[in-house]
Amino acid sequence: MAPAALSPEMEELAAFFQRAGLSEQRAKETARSKTAPAARSLFEAARLDTSPLEDKQGALVLQVAKDGQALSDEARLYIVEAVRDGRLSKSDQVTAAIKFMGATVPPVDQAAFDEACGVGFTITPDELDRRVHAYLTTHDAEVSKTGWGGFSKTSGLMRQDDSLKWVNPLELKASAEKAFEEKFGKKEDAKKAQAEKAKKESKAPKASTSTASLPAAESPDDMFKQGWLSRLHRPGGNEQPIAERMKEHLAWTGGKVFTRFPPEPNGFLHIGHSKAIAVNFGYAKFHKGHCYLRYDDTNPEAEEQIYFDKILENVRWLGYEPYQITHSSDHFQELYDLACLLIKKGLAYTSDDSAEEIANQRGGKDHGPRYESKDRKKPIEQSLAEFADMKAGKYKPGEMVLRMKQDMQSSNPTMWDIIAYRVLGKPHHRTGTQWCIYPTYDFTHCLCDSFENITHSLCTVEFIAARTAYEWLCDALEVYKPRQSEYGRLTLEGAITSKRKLLKLVKEGHVNGWDDPRLHTLVALKRRGVPPAAIITFVSSLGVSTQNSLVQLSRFEQTVRSHLEMTTPRLNLILRPIRVTLENLPADFFLEVEKPLHPKDPSMGTARVPFTREVFIDADDFRTEASKDFFRLAPGATVGLLNVPKPISYVSHETDPATGAVTHIICRYDEDVKEGFKPKGWIHWVASSAAHNSPVKVKETRLFSRLFKSDNPGALGDAYLDDLNPESLKVVEGALIEPAVWDVVRSSLKRANEVVELRKAEAAKNGTEAPPSVDGLEVVRFQANRVAYFCLDADSKLVEDGAKDGGELVLNLIASLKEDKGKGR
Incomplete structure (x- = not known):
């Protein structure tokens, strides 16, 4: 569905933005956006409609209109002039300019402004090398752990360092590569050594998949060791007008870090909140301090009990336990x-x-x-x-x-x-x-930050301007004054996070509730089966800086996929089954096939599944006509069945006279094939065996894709509903899965219960109350061979006795498999 045509008013507005220099597409997107009034006001004040800018410069002015609304008119126009004269040419320079002007009292010191925004920044190659070496020396412990394997992340964090943030990215990368080569040797040699090490380790059982055991380069703690968070003040470092207040504060805290996560209980948390949770709880945990969960419940008109309950559940699901649960109303x-x-x-x-x-x-x-x-x-x-x-x-x-x-x-x-x-x-x-x-x-x-002796009041950059009022009130009342520090927000491409817009999606039935797996609320991501550890790893991998970030959805999905790759067993799932009869095998033929549940992790064990005269394959693995680019089953073709000793060859097929759909394929099991023969293609299968309760029928398999067609539906204003993707949910009924699924169900639920028991034991040891379990059926996750990653949906109905096989399975797609060049073969 294409976006709705512009109204006459929007057409006029788009024409205005085009006169000001924006491209036609950007002008129309801006006219539709909720920041259009602020943008027009700024463009008119700067007289851009009569003295237009280039499209790229216009985009920077749009950023000023959107992110600089808390600034005075004079401050915004000052930044626009810096864009017009070419001093500001990049988005991160504009971000720095907005931050500078928000903390500046007129008149503006142009030299200080230019320095803060990287205007005219130059650096000699020798000085660049010196700064890079100084950075590596400062962060030697972290860098040495990861070596070349952590180069991308280290070079990314370098760009956030104050001494390097304005360096040309390519020049910085070249200097960093030279420094790494001096420190760790050539990159190619390091890769070879790493490959040899991985080969040896692949034969040994893998370590636990908890976040605590992730490699150093992927540890969530990295964001506290490097970058913006590593440079925050120490407890006691936030100066007070009245020295006695700091003495009282330190006497109460004992010098420990105290943070807080302060959500408003007027809606469901979304993916952006995962960063706030990870930053506040994680920072306190890293420094052996404490983090409050404080509900900012000062607006009873919008607050409901379900929001309180789900916020706490989300925090616990992500792996954190509040030091105390408090309320502003306290x-x-x-x-x-x-x-x-x-x-x-x-x-x-x-x-x-x-x-x-x-x-x-x-x-x-x-x-x-x-x-x-x-x-x-x-x-x-x-x-x-x-x-x-x-x-x-x-x-x-x-x-x-x-x-x-x-x-x-x-x-x-x-x-x-x-x-x-x-x-x-x-x-x-x-x-x-x-x-x-x-x-x-x-x-x-x-x-409330003062009452709770918060050492680090960490919030997002839209509160930069509010810091002045924050400090004014604490000083006016002569109470302890925490220090507010601001970091960039996390926004995910294609995600709607506005509570008003989410509510409309839910109430009008465009989605199936707040936990619809197509949304990016935390309850929806949980139901979709996204592992909480993958979310924390994703947040950590982005690092924390003062710049807002719109992150590609593919990057998030790749983090989830990487986590699932090494933590989920593999099963055969046939989404659209076609019956295959191996005509040369007797009716009672039976072969027990033992296959690993994970080819790279022997500790996951094996599964024994039946192989019989009748099997089911996926409709996508068969074509009625052979072609050079199709290496699966077709007339004249021979293919391998995963984990089966011998291949099968096509004989004939049957179709439905009414629809022409293939209903039955006749093949031969090639028992006499020569040793060492390798078919060009391999396909997955599930056998038909009543004695082994095979196959297991799946009631529904829910396949999800992006809910919106554009990358930034939030910028469309109220027209975001026109951007809905009508193909975002496809439900497949009657898929078949191998009976080993019941072993995976039992073992997954058992592991989840073991975690609960460990928490109970830890709580008993500490004399505290154990947090309740927040996991559901979504802990049952697996990779469907050659298809995608799936989990059990809450709509599944299992038999009460977990030791028995049986129940009604409903599957949710978590993530697709990584795309590869050989897809289709």
Whole structure:
């Protein structure tokens, strides 16, 4: 389905962006996007429609419009001029410019701006080599563990280092290769040595597949040893205006790291949250500290119990256990008391200004001059009385708010007397009707960080501008001030993460619930069978920097595929079966075939399956006419059956008169074939044997592909529904699988139960409560030979006695097999 035609208004908008220099395609995409109003405003302010830029420069200005909305008009136009005159020519330079301007009070020091953004950066080859060697020396322990095997990751992390981030990538790569060769020898020799080592190790049982035993180059701990996270301050390194506050803080923490993961319980977590979970919980764990799970529950209008439950389940599923589970609502009384103190200090006031009036005070839609509220100079006693009346329920929502008295002339919008408390008049899930006023995020978050003695308040870069207000409030109230540090968000190509848009997909039936495996919510990824360890490895492999990242879906899938490759047994699954009769074998012919469950991991054991006169093969493995590029079964062809001693040869086939579909193939089992004969093709199969309950019929096999056709459906605004892929779900009924599937089901569930018991034993040892199991049937994962990776869906129904074979199987596609050049052969 092609995207809907542009409305007349969007056509006019697209034409405007084309006049400003954008290509036709980029202009139309921008017109459809939710940032179109902000983009037009900036383009008009910079007069780009009369003095157009090149398309590439226009794309950089779009980035300013999207990511720099918290900046003042003057700051955004300053960056646009730097783009226009060619000083800023890359996306990462614009990102650095936005960050610089967000922390700068006018006038702008151009030299400092240029230095922060890499403008005019030059470096001699000798200086580059010196910096590369210095980096390798600093990170010698990690680099030496991985050698050439970790070159790609190390060179990627080098680009995030402040001393190297503006170096030309090709020049940096060449210098790094030279340094690696000096340190580890030639790359080709290292590859040969690694191959020999792998060959020897392949004969030995593999280690555990837990994340703790991943090779050093793939360990999730890498992101804490290198890059942005490795350069964060140590506990006690965040200076305080009042020295006594730090003494109290260190006395409470004992110098340990304390972080928090603070989700709003108003929706389901998605793939982007996996980075926040890995960063906050992982950083604390790496430094032997603690991480809170704190629900930011200050908006009872949008909060539901299922969100609380699923957030905790997601955290535990990813392998983390909170130090404590807390809520912002734990501190409602304390927050209220501090709000009163802020009023008494003359730093907050009550106001009955409407939302429109407040917006106008901040410059309005046209970004006009800012001015103070009529209530800003209200007597303190009056504000205290009206705030008490707000708490007592004497005002309706919108009639009165409490605003912080900050700096209306600041270039930072988060300092324009933002709201601290508002009237909602809704009961709270924990406090009931005790409160009818609720604190805002801007008032609550920094103070809860302070209450919990957070050493590192780690959040994403859209909160850079909010850091000024965060620190202002802590200092105004003279409480301990944590340090906020910001890292780039993770966005996955083709994924929708907007809660509003996800809700619409679910409510309108475009998907089958929040856990539909085509979505990228964590509950959906869990149901699809994506291993949690693979998600953590994926996040770690990206590294952590201050730049937002839109990651290709293929990269995520490759990480999942790599994890499954070495951790799942292999079975024969026939998606679209055709019956094959081996006419030269007797009706009672039986051969027990023993095959490994994983060719590279003997520790997984073997499976014994029947081979009989009748077998089933996949319809894709047969053609009624032979061709030079098809090496599977066809007239005149001989093929091998995986793990069967002898090949089979085509004799004839039968078709359905009505449809022409092939229903039956007659072949010969070539018992007399010469020793050493190798057929050109091998296919998988499942035998028919009632005595061995073979084959096992699969009720449904659900095959998933991308839900959206474009890479960035979120940029389409409300037109994202037009981008839905009608072929994103295909259900195959009647697939057949070998009976060894029951062994895999039992062993997988047994291992999951063993993990639960280990957790119980550990909890008993520590005198704590063991976390409940969060695993379901999705722990049953396997590779279907030559097809894809699958797991059991929650809709499967197994017999109650796990020792018996039986039940109703529903399979979900996890990931396809790696594409190869020989596909089709």
